[in-house]
Amino acid sequence: MASRKKTLLKVIILGDSSVGKTSLMNQYVNRKFTNQYKATIGADFLTKELTVDDRTVTMQIWDTAGQERFQSLGVAFYRGADCCVLVFDVTAPNTFKSLDSWRDEFLIQASPREPENFPFVLLGNKVDLEPRAISSKRAQQWCQSKNNIPYFETSAKEGLNVEQAFMAIAKNALAQQNSTVDLYNEFPDQIKLTNTQKPSGGSGCCQ
Amino acid sequence: MESSGELDRNLLNLNLKNFSSLIPSPSITSIDTLTPKEEYYSDGDEPLLSGTGLVSKDCSEDVLESWAEVLGRWKSTKQRPRQLAGLVRLGVPEALRGEVWQRLAGVEEGAEIMESYRVLITKESNCENVIQRDIARTFPAHDFFKEAGGLGQDSLYRVSKAYSVYDSEVGYCQGLSFLAATLLLHMPEEQAFCVLVKLMYDYRLRDLYKDGFDNLYLRLYQLNRLMEEHLDALWTHFESHHVETHMFASQWFLTLFTARFPLYFVFHIIDVFLLQGVDTLFQVALALLMWCKKDLLQLDFEGILKYFRVSLPKKCRSEEAAKQLIKLACSIKVKKLKKYEADFIALKEAVEHKENEASEVEQLRMTVSRYEEERKLMMDEISQLKDMLKREVNQADTDKKTNSAMINDYKLIRQRLDAQLRTVKAELEDIKTKITSCEKCTEFLKKDEKDPLRGSGDPIKGEERIRELELELAQTKLALVEAECRNQNLTHQLRAAEIELQTAKNSWPPWLSKTLTSIKEVANKKDFPNFNVSQPGLPNATPTFVSHINAVRRESVPIRTDRIAENRRDSAPSVIKDSHSCTSLKTQH
Numbered sequence: 001m002a003s004r005k006k007t008l009l010k011v012i013i014l015g016d017s018s019v020g021k022t023s024l025m026n027q028y029v030n031r032k033f034t035n036q037y038k039a040t041i042g043a044d045f046l047t048k049e050l051t052v053d054d055r056t057v058t059m060q061i062w063d064t065a066g067q068e069r070f071q072s073l074g075v076a077f078y079r080g081a082d083c084c085v086l087v088f089d090v091t092a093p094n095t096f097k098s099l100d101s102w103r104d105e106f107l108i109q110a111s112p113r114e115p116e117n118f119p120f121v122l123l124g125n126k127v128d129l130e131p132r133a134i135s136s137k138r139a140q141q142w143c144q145s146k147n148n149i150p151y152f153e154t155s156a157k158e159g160l161n162v163e164q165a166f167m168a169i170a171k172n173a174l175a176q177q178n179s180t181v182d183l184y185n186e187f188p189d190q191i192k193l194t195n196t197q198k199p200s201g202g203s204g205c206c207q
Numbered sequence: 208m209e210s211s212g213e214l215d216r217n218l219l220n221l222n223l224k225n226f227s228s229l230i231p232s233p234s235i236t237s238i239d240t241l242t243p244k245e246e247y248y249s250d251g252d253e254p255l256l257s258g259t260g261l262v263s264k265d266c267s268e269d270v271l272e273s274w275a276e277v278l279g280r281w282k283s284t285k286q287r288p289r290q291l292a293g294l295v296r297l298g299v300p301e302a303l304r305g306e307v308w309q310r311l312a313g314v315e316e317g318a319e320i321m322e323s324y325r326v327l328i329t330k331e332s333n334c335e336n337v338i339q340r341d342i343a344r345t346f347p348a349h350d351f352f353k354e355a356g357g358l359g360q361d362s363l364y365r366v367s368k369a370y371s372v373y374d375s376e377v378g379y380c381q382g383l384s385f386l387a388a389t390l391l392l393h394m395p396e397e398q399a400f401c402v403l404v405k406l407m408y409d410y411r412l413r414d415l416y417k418d419g420f421d422n423l424y425l426r427l428y429q430l431n432r433l434m435e436e437h438l439d440a441l442w443t444h445f446e447s448h449h450v451e452t453h454m455f456a457s458q459w460f461l462t463l464f465t466a467r468f469p470l471y472f473v474f475h476i477i478d479v480f481l482l483q484g485v486d487t488l489f490q491v492a493l494a495l496l497m498w499c500k501k502d503l504l505q506l507d508f509e510g511i512l513k514y515f516r517v518s519l520p521k522k523c524r525s526e527e528a529a530k531q532l533i534k535l536a537c538s539i540k541v542k543k544l545k546k547y548e549a550d551f552i553a554l555k556e557a558v559e560h561k562e563n564e565a566s567e568v569e570q571l572r573m574t575v576s577r578y579e580e581e582r583k584l585m586m587d588e589i590s591q592l593k594d595m596l597k598r599e600v601n602q603a604d605t606d607k608k609t610n611s612a613m614i615n616d617y618k619l620i621r622q623r624l625d626a627q628l629r630t631v632k633a634e635l636e637d638i639k640t641k642i643t644s645c646e647k648c649t650e651f652l653k654k655d656e657k658d659p660l661r662g663s664g665d666p667i668k669g670e671e672r673i674r675e676l677e678l679e680l681a682q683t684k685l686a687l688v689e690a691e692c693r694n695q696n697l698t699h700q701l702r703a704a705e706i707e708l709q710t711a712k713n714s715w716p717p718w719l720s721k722t723l724t725s726i727k728e729v730a731n732k733k734d735f736p737n738f739n740v741s742q743p744g745l746p747n748a749t750p751t752f753v754s755h756i757n758a759v760r761r762e763s764v765p766i767r768t769d770r771i772a773e774n775r776r777d778s779a780p781s782v783i784k785d786s787h788s789c790t791s792l793k794t795q796h
Contacts, residue, residue, distance in 0.1 A: 017381070018340035030253070036347035038257040039340075041382045041466055042457040044516055047509055060509065067337060067381045072419050073457055094336075 007057040009173040010080055012110075014102045015087030016095040017066030020125040023156035024087060025063050028166045033157050040065045043077050052170050059170055071105055078110035083119045083173035090124045090153065093133045099142065117179075119172035120149045123165055128155040252513075255520040257385065258346025260469030263526075266300040274303055281310065295482040296537050298475045298530065305393040311481035312405035320404055321397045327369035334371040334379035338364060345384040349470075352388060362396050363388050369400055374407065380416040382461035389465045389473060406463075410484055415461055425551050426460050426485075427452040430492055432547040437493055437539065441500050448508045455515040460488055467520045472529035479533060486541050494536035495519060 013021045022037045022044070029046040045062040062081075064074040084106050088095040103120060112118040124139050136153060143149040150172070152165035273294060280288045299307045309315070332338070342360045346352045351359035366387045371379040386406065390399035407413035414422035431452045434442040445451070458466055463480060465473045480487040496503070499519060503511055523529055642648040708723075 017337060018344070035343070036256050037344060038347060038466055039344040039381050039384070041385075041461055042453070045509075045512060047513075065381055069380060069416075069419070073423075073453065076451065076453055 007055065007174070007177070009057055009059045009082045009170060009177065010062065011059055011083045011085060011169055011173055012062045012064065012074075012078060012081045012106070013085045013087060014064060014074075014106060015066060016089070016092075016098050016102075019066065019087045019089040019092070019095045020156045021066065021087050022063050024123065024125060024154065024162060024165075025061050027156040027159055027162045029061065031159065033159070042070070043074055045077075048166075050167075050170060052167070052174055055174075057170065057174060059166070059173070071109075075109040078106060081106075081110055081112075082176045083121065083169050084110070085121050085123060085169055086149075087123045087125055088134065088139075089126050090132055090134050090139075091126055091129045096134045096139070096142075103146065116147060119176045120146065121165065121169045121172060122149050122151045124151065124153045125156055127153045127160065128158050252517060254517045255467065255469065255524075256348035257466050258349035258352065258388065258470065260471050260473075260524060262301050262471045262474060264301045266302060270294075270297075270300060274300060274307075278303075278307070278310075292482060295478050296533065298533070299478045301474070304474060304478070305398070308390070308393060308402055308477065308481055309398055312402045313409065314398060314401045314405060320401045323373070324369055324397045324400045327372045327400075328365045330369075330372045332368045332371040332379070335368060337381075338367045338371065338379050338384070341379075341381060341384045342367070346388045349388075349392070351392060359388075359391065362391050362399075366391065366396055366400050366403065370403055370407070373404065374413060377407070377413050377416045380461075382416070382458075382466070385462040385465040386412075389463075389470075389477060392470075393474075406481075410480070412463070420457075423457060423460060424453070425548060426488065427456055428551045428554075429544055429547040430456055430489055432543070432550070433489055433493055433541060434496065436543065438496055438500060441496060441503060444504050445511070448511060450508055450511050454512060456492055459492055463488070464491060467516075469520065469524045469529070471526055472523045472532065475529050475533050479537065486544070487536070489541045489544070490536035490539045491532070493539050493541075494532050495523075497539075498522075498532060498535065 013025060015021055017039070022040055023033060025046055026037070027033050029048045040063055043062055043064045045060055048059050048061065050057060050059060062077050064070070064077065084103075086099050086102055088099055090096075099122070107115045107118065110118075122139065122143055124134065124136070136151075139151055139153075143151045150168050152161050152168065154161040154165055156162060273290070277288045277290050277294060281291065295307070295311070314321075342352075342364050343355055345363060346359075349359070351357075352363060354360065363384060367379055367384050370383065370387070371377075383403075387399060387403055390402050393399075394402070411422075415426065416423075431442075434445070434452070463473075464476050468476075476487065476491055479491075499514070499522065502518070503514060506514055523532065
């Protein structure tokens, strides 16, 4: 059933302001890097088609604003996410410290079926820069403490590890989606939630 | 170019405190050197960089003259001249924007804000890090802000920081820097700061950033309702594709369209916004949606959002398009904002109410489940108690049964005993009457009353008495045997004496023999002729002794009280005395 339909994976990128969320997304989707990105206000997304295990999937990558107060604006995009990418700047310790709150906030707002099994991927970005503040070991320890989150060290600027990281993200998202699909398939009669029941013209209610 | 800007200001004779002579006006110097044209005009997938677009300062003589006239009048009257609105809607000439924006915002009247700026920039802000991170990301395509540590970035940092100190409630919010940068492209820091403060406070833009974006959500709701009102088909299309206003319009509103659109359009929007206020947000948004309605109706969710991100800003690149859009925007009447606001508040209250109710229900549910649990525990206890009581009741039942059986038994026994008692009583009564009628018996009774054994009828005393009597009997028997032995001896002696006597008799004279024979005959007439005759020395008490033995012989047969009583009459007084002493001894012990 799922194979004939277009598989869409929804991925959310979270992390403090200026850790490189937009840059990572653009490096992966457009293979470009520029210093001229503007601060993201609200949320943006890019899509990319890719093949995972001989299966073509479309990844919808949502890029969010990093300032803490914008979290409430991002919430609307969290629901239905298949994977959450947490990003920190390896040269900025504070961005590493915020990871817990980003993760917790996501789990609260997205309220996935099984919060403990929801796939996260951690990216330590800007490894091309010096001096380094957060060691790989420290980041890996954090990942282990969070039910073994996959960890990648990336440089959006140099395109380092970005492809591999997003492939892992896609695989985790797909696994998550399959597990949810399996869950749904346990019920013989699916209830389709489409808009067909809506009145065809909205004019009736506004006059 | 630069001199013409200065000339314009001088021409209009605006008495503004500005440092434009010290700071090269960026809008004039750098706009021509924006991102390469080919990139700006490419229709690729790349979104337009923020802060791009040509803004020509070219302006026709006519327009300049009308502006000069209007501004002159404005100066003298202090009130907005009638022609001003029309002129602003057509777009403020780039060369005049700095001054016109300040006047529209009413900056001259608030000169003290400008004074305070110098103090504010010296103060520390807790938003410094956030601001610093955003500075390089604000209008990065614009020459004026391109350079790290350059004049543009430094001014932007200072203005943003000063504002975060000035308005501690909002502090710094992402989006503000775009607004500040737009202003900085037209005026020096102090003025830019003043206009920013006016925009935030007087034009109520700061409400958008406050309280978890509550006001922003109100604006987005209002936009949604306006879309429903003005763009029915598109609204339905968006609804069916789950495209919500916050997905494309939050950035528009939070930055006053500055972050994504080409500068010419951005500046023109600011012109109109400063002229007429918040309604402009909705007018411009609706104009954009109307303008590209056909395109949007063809697209799905992803397509729509990508269109807003990439295609729409690119469509606004030409001055013509911008002018058209603004004209369209100004023609749109947004009347029902107040109503929609009330609806939003009602909706929010309903949601809150619902949430409250839900939480109340949840609480009640919890209470109920707690009570349910308590009830269950109590029911368990009750069933335990029931079991216990049942057992007790069963026990009591069996007890009762046995008891009643026993009672019945006792009743029967009692009945029997009663009957017996009655018969005994009757018998006794009978006996009594018989006794009373018999004189002998009455006497006997009287005598007997003194007899303790009879009176008390004590069987123990009787038995004792029997034992004593038996003992006495044994002793008596012994005495009898001894007596018989002695008797035998005496008989022997008698024989010997008889033989002696025979021999003597033979020798005796005949008379003597005759005398002796007569004596014998006499003696044989008695019980113990030999004894009496030959043993004259024996005690005199013999008759009593014989009778006593006779009595004992009779006693060895089974005892009967009357016999004992009979026996007692003749033989027992001394023994009774002894038995008395015995019992008294016993009781003493």
